[in-house]
Amino acid sequence: MAMAAVVAAGLTRWGVRKATWKELVQEAGKALFDSVENLDRKDVDALFVGAADPERFVFQAHTAPMVAEQLGLSPRTIMRTEMACASGQMAIKAAAAHVAAGVSEVALVMGVEKMNAAPMAESQTSMACVLDREWDGVQGGSAPPFFAMVAQRHMHEYGTTREQMAMVSQKNHHFSTTNPYAHFQKEFSIERILGSLVVAPPLTLLDCSGITDGAAAVLVTSPERARDFTDQAAYIKGFGQGVQGNNVTNLGDITKWPPLTMAAEEAYRTARIGPEDLDFAELHDCFTISEIIEYEAIGLCPRGEGGKYIEEGQSDMGGKVPCNTRGGLLGTGHPLGATGVGQAVEVLWQFQSKVPEERNVTGAEVALCHNLSGAANAHHITIYGRDA
Amino acid sequence: MVEKDCVPFILDFLPQEGPDDTRIHRFYDHLREGRLTTTRCSSCGEILWQPRVVCPHCNADTMEWIDLPKEGTIYAHTAMVLGAPLGFENDLPFVIAIVRLDMGDHGHMLLFTRVDDAKYEDLAIGDKLWFKTYDCGDGRVFFRFTATAPD
Numbered sequence: 001m002a003m004a005a006v007v008a009a010g011l012t013r014w015g016v017r018k019a020t021w022k023e024l025v026q027e028a029g030k031a032l033f034d035s036v037e038n039l040d041r042k043d044v045d046a047l048f049v050g051a052a053d054p055e056r057f058v059f060q061a062h063t064a065p066m067v068a069e070q071l072g073l074s075p076r077t078i079m080r081t082e083m084a085c086a087s088g089q090m091a092i093k094a095a096a097a098h099v100a101a102g103v104s105e106v107a108l109v110m111g112v113e114k115m116n117a118a119p120m121a122e123s124q125t126s127m128a129c130v131l132d133r134e135w136d137g138v139q140g141g142s143a144p145p146f147f148a149m150v151a152q153r154h155m156h157e158y159g160t161t162r163e164q165m166a167m168v169s170q171k172n173h174h175f176s177t178t179n180p181y182a183h184f185q186k187e188f189s190i191e192r193i194l195g196s197l198v199v200a201p202p203l204t205l206l207d208c209s210g211i212t213d214g215a216a217a218v219l220v221t222s223p224e225r226a227r228d229f230t231d232q233a234a235y236i237k238g239f240g241q242g243v244q245g246n247n248v249t250n251l252g253d254i255t256k257w258p259p260l261t262m263a264a265e266e267a268y269r270t271a272r273i274g275p276e277d278l279d280f281a282e283l284h285d286c287f288t289i290s291e292i293i294e295y296e297a298i299g300l301c302p303r304g305e306g307g308k309y310i311e312e313g314q315s316d317m318g319g320k321v322p323c324n325t326r327g328g329l330l331g332t333g334h335p336l337g338a339t340g341v342g343q344a345v346e347v348l349w350q351f352q353s354k355v356p357e358e359r360n361v362t363g364a365e366v367a368l369c370h371n372l373s374g375a376a377n378a379h380h381i382t383i384y385g386r387d388a
Numbered sequence: 389m390v391e392k393d394c395v396p397f398i399l400d401f402l403p404q405e406g407p408d409d410t411r412i413h414r415f416y417d418h419l420r421e422g423r424l425t426t427t428r429c430s431s432c433g434e435i436l437w438q439p440r441v442v443c444p445h446c447n448a449d450t451m452e453w454i455d456l457p458k459e460g461t462i463y464a465h466t467a468m469v470l471g472a473p474l475g476f477e478n479d480l481p482f483v484i485a486i487v488r489l490d491m492g493d494h495g496h497m498l499l500f501t502r503v504d505d506a507k508y509e510d511l512a513i514g515d516k517l518w519f520k521t522y523d524c525g526d527g528r529v530f531f532r533f534t535a536t537a538p539d
């Protein structure tokens with residue numbers, strides 16, 4: 001039934017790291033290989049590298065062969081996937097498709113981004129070029145102003161409050177204090193979040209995910225081979241993507257994200273589940289308002305009630321669907337290419353009960369991972385199951 | 389080609405605007421004439437934003453230029469306060485908006501734009517804004533909107 005399985009994982013500490021991107025790759029690779037007894041690196045026949053923008057962040061192209069070099073791999077299938085903030089999840093999808101097609105038996109996925117290398121204005125420029133440079137970038141646009149306008153409209157149309165947005169940040173920063181790999185290790189009060197520096201009104205610094213260095217690796221193989229490596233895999237049950245161009249104004253109504261609903265419907269259809277079957281979810285909380293709209297667009301709550309959903313604690317432990325138990329992008333940071341892979345690591349470790357008890361969703365059967373890219377007009381979902 | 393001394397070519401968000409650079413150079417010529425324009429497909433009649441050379445709906449490659457409304461209303465707005473890209477740091481803080489243009493029989497259109505002559509807190513959803521041609525100071529132009537009504 002499942003098309004592929006995630007069977008092993010490795011993470012680096014995420015943060016402002018005193019290490020190059022290649023050293024982060026080595027750390028994540030070591031952590032993965034150290035965690036699997038029955039894995040010979042000669043058995044890895046495919047390598048998929050998720051990296052969003054190494055050409056700009058560290059002035060390096062052709063990164064996939066360099067990852068092979070760092071890890072001592074001689075893959076017969078090798079490529080890098082780029083989908084901005086969703087590059088890591090795309091690497092997992094590429095790996096799973098190759099495994100399902102019989103092109104690869106054992107594939108390694110490496111997500112990595114080194115964002116703290118250049119001066120900050122250059123890093124901001126590197127991120128802004130995700131937008132359409134000639135029409136949106138030229139106006140001085142980048143992610144924070146776009147999501148600020150999304151927040152303003154959501155408040156305007158549905159009465160969503162700044163306090164509700166701050167609750168997303170508070171929850172995810174709380175979760176990240178349970179995650180030793182996370183960039184941010186501190187709790188923040190609602191007052192502190194609301195009172196932090198204004199980045200783009202109404203959003204403050206603690207509404208925004210961090211600029212982070214990090215790497216994450218997973219091993220992907222067939223459901224048949226999974227047992228060779230682990231007693232408990234995370235089985236890939238379905239995928240969905242939706243896209244509506246790239247221009248900032250393409251969504252029409254920026255409070256509704258139709259490509260995300262399309263992605264979710266496709267993912268639920270291929271996995272033969274519905275939103276009511278989800279036990280936990282990794283949602284792309286690049287900004288607090290994003291997570292609120294994502295509750296709505298993937299069907300966890302009715303349109304306009306995302307603020308109420310967080311306020312009722314439905315996305316916290318003990319709620320309907322705990323979201324971002326590893327700390328999300330807000331708490332762990334957002335090394336673009338590593339983020340989607342880091343989410344998969346959380347799913348595997350949740351199923352294996354390798355995460356601390358206080359954030360372990362015990363008995364969970366089904367999980368959803370979501371990333372968005374660009375001005376929320378491209379969305380990407382993977383559904384995982386405990387059983388094949 | 390236009391030389392700009394503040395940032396290297398590859399980090400410059402402003403497009404190259406001349407006939408040797410782009411097939412939609414008339415968009416920029418029109419801005420210099422005080423007109424905000426885009427292309428309409430001569431075959432299927434769809435209004436395309438941004439200007440195109442091939443219609444994504446019917447594959448035709450014959451376009452005509454049409455004028456867009458010179459005033460619109462704020463659909464959403466914010467300001468860039470922290471974290472501007474290279475070349476924009478000296479402008480901080482600056483207002484950014486999505487402007488709603490009434491297109492008559494064609495419904496409405498949204499434009500992403502810089503807004504001059506107002507602070508973030510002076511503006512609200514629904515306020516009127518007016519198109520203006522912005523002189524980039526290096527021979528290039530772009531469009532912006534202003535909160536000040538024209539005379």
Ligand SMILES: [Zn+2]
Nearest residue numbers: 429432443446
């Ligand atoms: Zn046409």
